[in-house]
Amino acid sequence: MQKRFLPDLSRRGFLRAGAGVAALAASSRWSPADADEPNVLNYLSWPGNADPYLVGEFEKQNNCKIRIKEYVGGDQMLAVINQSPPGSFDVVLADAEYMHLLRAADYLEELDPADYPLKDFWPEFQKFPLHWFDGKLYGVMSDFGYLGLSYNTEVYKPDEVGSYEAMWKPKAKGKVGFFDWYLPSMGTVSLAAGNHPPFDLSDAAFAAVKKKLFSLKSQASGFYTIADIFSSLTNGQAHLVPGIGEWITLGLRMSGKPLDTIIPAEGGLQWTESLSIAKGTKKRDLARKFIQYTASPDGQVRQATKVDNKKSIPSMAGWKLLNDTMPKEAQILRLELGKPNVMDEYKKGRIAFRELPKKQKIEDWNDVWSEFKSL
Amino acid sequence: MPPASPKPPIPDAFRPSASIYSGSPAAVPVALGLPVMAWQAVFFLAPLVFLVVITFWQVRSFRLEPAFVLDNWTRILWSTPFHRALGHTLQVAATTTVLALLLALPLAYTIAFRLSARVRDLAVSLLVVPVFSSYMLRIYAWQVVLGADGIANAVLGAIGIPKLQLLGGAFSLQVGLLTLTLPVAVLILVFAMVGVDRTLIEAAENLGCRRAQVIARVLIPSIRPAIVLAGTTTFLLAFGDYIGPLFMTGSKPPTLSILLVDTVKSGSQWPRASVVGVSMLVILVLVFALGRLAGSVRIRRRSP
Numbered sequence: 001m002q003k004r005f006l007p008d009l010s011r012r013g014f015l016r017a018g019a020g021v022a023a024l025a026a027s028s029r030w031s032p033a034d035a036d037e038p039n040v041l042n043y044l045s046w047p048g049n050a051d052p053y054l055v056g057e058f059e060k061q062n063n064c065k066i067r068i069k070e071y072v073g074g075d076q077m078l079a080v081i082n083q084s085p086p087g088s089f090d091v092v093l094a095d096a097e098y099m100h101l102l103r104a105a106d107y108l109e110e111l112d113p114a115d116y117p118l119k120d121f122w123p124e125f126q127k128f129p130l131h132w133f134d135g136k137l138y139g140v141m142s143d144f145g146y147l148g149l150s151y152n153t154e155v156y157k158p159d160e161v162g163s164y165e166a167m168w169k170p171k172a173k174g175k176v177g178f179f180d181w182y183l184p185s186m187g188t189v190s191l192a193a194g195n196h197p198p199f200d201l202s203d204a205a206f207a208a209v210k211k212k213l214f215s216l217k218s219q220a221s222g223f224y225t226i227a228d229i230f231s232s233l234t235n236g237q238a239h240l241v242p243g244i245g246e247w248i249t250l251g252l253r254m255s256g257k258p259l260d261t262i263i264p265a266e267g268g269l270q271w272t273e274s275l276s277i278a279k280g281t282k283k284r285d286l287a288r289k290f291i292q293y294t295a296s297p298d299g300q301v302r303q304a305t306k307v308d309n310k311k312s313i314p315s316m317a318g319w320k321l322l323n324d325t326m327p328k329e330a331q332i333l334r335l336e337l338g339k340p341n342v343m344d345e346y347k348k349g350r351i352a353f354r355e356l357p358k359k360q361k362i363e364d365w366n367d368v369w370s371e372f373k374s375l
Numbered sequence: 376m377p378p379a380s381p382k383p384p385i386p387d388a389f390r391p392s393a394s395i396y397s398g399s400p401a402a403v404p405v406a407l408g409l410p411v412m413a414w415q416a417v418f419f420l421a422p423l424v425f426l427v428v429i430t431f432w433q434v435r436s437f438r439l440e441p442a443f444v445l446d447n448w449t450r451i452l453w454s455t456p457f458h459r460a461l462g463h464t465l466q467v468a469a470t471t472t473v474l475a476l477l478l479a480l481p482l483a484y485t486i487a488f489r490l491s492a493r494v495r496d497l498a499v500s501l502l503v504v505p506v507f508s509s510y511m512l513r514i515y516a517w518q519v520v521l522g523a524d525g526i527a528n529a530v531l532g533a534i535g536i537p538k539l540q541l542l543g544g545a546f547s548l549q550v551g552l553l554t555l556t557l558p559v560a561v562l563i564l565v566f567a568m569v570g571v572d573r574t575l576i577e578a579a580e581n582l583g584c585r586r587a588q589v590i591a592r593v594l595i596p597s598i599r600p601a602i603v604l605a606g607t608t609t610f611l612l613a614f615g616d617y618i619g620p621l622f623m624t625g626s627k628p629p630t631l632s633i634l635l636v637d638t639v640k641s642g643s644q645w646p647r648a649s650v651v652g653v654s655m656l657v658i659l660v661l662v663f664a665l666g667r668l669a670g671s672v673r674i675r676r677r678s679p
Contacts, residue, residue, distance in 0.1 A: 078437040079643040105436060174540070180626060180637075222543050222625015231515075232625060236523025237543050366641035367454075373629050373637070374456040 039064045041286050044071065044080060044278070045093040048309060054302050058293045064286060072226075073181065074098040075362075081107055086280030090287040093142065096130035096272035097183070097355045103133050109277040111137045115288055117295050120317040124346060128314075130353060131274055139274035142294050143303045143311035146261075146342065146351055147184050147245040148268040153258040155239045164192035164264050167240055172219050177238025180223040182369035184243030184269060187354060189213045191266045192242075198269070200358040210368050217375045233259055243269070250310045250332070267350045273311075297321040305329055312342045423656075430649045437643045451638075451650040460634040461654075464614060467630065470545075471552040471613035472606050475560045478553070479605060483564035484590070487571075499565060502558045513554050514622045521547055543625055551619030556612045560605040567601030568594070600670040607666030611659055631655050 043050060043066050050068035059065060071077040074095050081089065081102070094102060102108050118126050121141070131139040151161045155175075160166055167176045178185050190198035190209045201209065221238045222228075229248060232238040234257050245268075249259040275294055277287045293299045300318025303311055305326065310333060313319065319337055323330045334342045345351050357365050433442045451457050486498045505513065520526045521541040528538045541547060571594060579589045595602070613619075617632040626633050631651060638648040 073640060075437065075640055075643050082438045082643075101437070177625065181640075220627060222627045223629075224625050225621070228622060228625065231518055231522075234522075235518060235525065235542065237625065362642045363644070366637075370456045370629075370634070370637055370641070373626060374459040374634075375628075 036282070038283065041066050041091060041283060041290055042089045043068045043091050043093070043290075044077065044089040045069070045091075046071065046273070048306070049093060051306060053306055054299075057298070057302075058290060061293075062286065062289060066290075078102070078105075081105075081278075087278075087282060088280075089278040090281040090283045091290055092276050092278050094139070094274055094276065095354070096128070096139065096141070096274045097353070099130055099139050099274055099276070100133065101356075102276065103138050107279055108138045109279050109281070109284070111140065111277065111291075113137050116140050116292060117315065117317070120295075120297070121314045122316055122343060124343070125314040128272070130272065130355070139276045140291050140295055141314045142273045142275050143300075143313055144270055144272045145245050145247045145312050146263055146268045146270055146345060147188065147243050147354070148261055148263040149188070150233065150241045150244050150249045150259060150261040152233070152236075152239040153260050158260075158262060161240070161262050162265055164188060164242060164266055166264075167192075167216060167219055167242060172240055174219065175221050175237075175239040176216060176219040177221050177229065177232045177241040178223045179229055179241065179243045180225060180373075181243075182365050183354060183356070184271070186213060186365060186369060187269050187352075188242040189216070191269070191352065192264075194266070196267055197352045197355070198267075199352075199355045202359065206360055206364075213368065213372050214375060217372065223373055233257070245271070247310055251308060254332075263345050263350060267352055268345065269354045270346070270351045271354050301325070304333055304335060426649050426656075427653055429646050430653055432646045434642060434644055434646060439643070439645055447646040447650050451647050452654070456629070456634060457631075457651070457654075460629050460631045463628050464630040464632075465658075467548060467552070467620075468610045468614040471549060471556055472610045474549060475553060475556045475609040476602065476606055478557060479560040479564050480602075483561050483568055484594075486561070486565050487568035495565075495569075499562065502562050502565075505554075505558045506562070510555055510618055514551055514618055517547070517550055517554065518542065518622065521550065542623065543627070545624075547623040548620060551623035552613045552616060555616060555619060556609040559612065560609050563601055563605040563608065564598065567598040571597045603666050603670035607663060610662055610666075614659060614662070615655065 041064055045068055047070040049055075050066045055066045069080065069089065071080050074097070077092075077094060077098065078101060081092065082105075092102065092108070099108075118140070125141055125144075128141055131137060131141065149161055149164060149166070151166075155171075156166070166172060186209065187198045189212055190201065193205075193209050193212045195201055195205055195209065222232065224232050224238075224241075226248075229238075229241060229244060230252065233241060233249070234252060244261070246261045249261045252259050275291045277284060277291070281287055294303065295315060297315060297317040298321065300313040300315040301322045304313045304318065304322060312333065312335060313322075316337070319330070319335050322333075322335055323337055327336075330336050334340070356362060429439065430447050431443045431445070433440050433444050433446070486495055490498060518525070522528070523538060523540070523542070525541070527541055531537075531539065575593050575597070576589055579593045584592065615632055616630075617636065620626060620630045620633055629637065632655070635648050635651040635655070638644050638651055641647075
């Protein structure tokens with residue numbers, strides 16, 4: 001049983017898996033023609049989520065194929081769904097902060113909570129606020145993680161990075177790398193400025209965040225895509241990166257890189273991925289089954305242990321199966337029941353949801369980010 | 376005046392193929408060119424027109440809507456990030472052009488005049504390979520070389536030089552852009568130099584010109600259009616490049632191509648991104664036109 005779930009965590013295995021994912025992505029391109037295929041589930045998602053490790057068992061059980069249309073970033077996801085005819089997608093995986101926009105644009109089916117094993121989830125996630133609108137459910141959490149401050153352990157000791165203020169210290173000059181996405185990067189700066197929640201800001205507080213962000217300019221090493229964050233951390237371009245989390249540093253650490261992630265005293269951000277049924281689908285039953293499968297203990301363990309993307313999972317039943325079958329993985333992922341685990345920070349109230357700006361337009365935050373980059 | 380004697384008939388053996396000349400000869404190239412023109416109209420001109428049109432459209436709730444608003448133009452052209460990105464991009468592309476020409480001219484001269492024909496062909500082949508190989512892979516290779524723990528610092532460390540920050544600045548950016556542009560510039564110049572009339576060079580040498588004088592007075596003037604073409608091509612490639620600035624500097628500071636992508640990401644703002652794109656296109660056309668002008672202007676020389 002353990003063998004079934006145990007991924008090869010060697011560097012070679014990591015690279016091989018990456019190549020496999022790339023090959024898969026190339027071979028399983030989504031096409032609008034797939035929309036009417038009864039045995040094809042059209043899946044709009046972040047890259048890598050149609051990896052056979054995640055969906056192969058579901059495809060076998062249901063005699064179907066998952067066709068993924070990949071996007072990078074919530075804005076791109078909204079653009080894709082906006083530009084596709086109704087019925088193009090059966091299932092959508094979205095970052096939770098974008099769900100209200102999908103809901104407002106009437107792109108999502110209402111879900112019946114009784115269809116999904118929500119009672120298996122941690123109580124904090126059974127009625128996750130970003131999934132419910134007017135008392136109705138529109139999404140089921142597939143995985144989550146925390147964003148804080150990632151750092152080079154050869155340069156920093158944990159007590160030196162206990163606060164985001166480490167980014168402003170002379171030691172960090174020219175060595176603070178930024179994930180080139182305003183939301184998590186400005187979100188952590190907002191936390192550093194004492195805003196909790198970090199995205200619900202008055203205009204005065206927003207101006208203060210802008211000032212604090214701009215004061216980081218001389219500290220910045222660069223602005224990186226996801227792929228380049230990996231290389232900037234490993235090739236020494238960046239020693240500190242705010243707004244990213246264990247899902248990046250854990251894989252690198254297991255490959256022998258001196259990296260770790262901490263949730264500083266000012267708090268961290270929770271990213272959440274949510275599965276929904278797209279309105280207009282002709283394969284509602286298959287879509288429901290897919291979400292049920294992903295939320296099942298087996299599907300959840302696969303989410304947590306995907307070789308190139310380690311995640312936390314909301315299902316306690318998933319945690320139990322992981323602990324029973326892959327205790328070492330459970331320990332590394334801090335998903336151990338009855339021991340200090342990833343839920344601790346959440347329970348202490350140190351984690352804020354990653355949300356879209358509440359009082360300003362997305363464009364206003366983006367403009368500040370563009371200006372910061374051009375300083 | 377006696378009537379002109381009729382021309383003797385052209386023997387069939389010398390008559391051009393009847394199928395080619397069955398219509399108007401002038402129509403043949405037109406007929407052959409029509410599909411190409413149609414292709415260009417459909418796949419180049421039409422998208423270009425559309426690009427300009429959507430600069431006046433607007434975005435509502437991430438959805439592109441036809442409209443006629445000037446807001447996109449005013450917002451982009453008057454914004455500080457655009458001005459900074461434009462200045463930075465022009466400066467970076469100009470630097471690359473100067474560096475590429477300074478490096479390419481002696482290299483091309485060596486290949487064209489100092490190597491045997493066989494070795495010259497080999498050198499040209501070696502220059503062609505990188506042009507058609509993945510630029511992205513070459514950039515990743517430079518990251519391995521220039522990283523803090525990369526090959527360059529390992530070599531420097533071996534001779535006692537402390538680690539240098541080679542990645543993430545103007546140096547690494549130029550390394551990336553020259554990786555893209557230098558082979559192209561060298562190839563253009565090699566082909567031009569190979570085509571230079573050798574008798575002119577020999578004549579100059581026979582008349583007592585030193586090598587520097589031959590290069591300055593005969594070779595450079597002979598290949599001036601190629602130098603302009605190499606410089607223009609280098610500038611255009613560097614000006615529009617996205618990968619080099621993104622991966623060699625971490626977008627710091629952003630170039631216009633990075634600003635363009637950032638603008639799309641900012642709430643699916645295709646109209647504003649199109650403004651950036653159209654502006655880039657206008658600048659490229661201007662540079663190209665200036666290049667053509669520089670290449671065609673005759674330089675008046677005083678008689679010795």
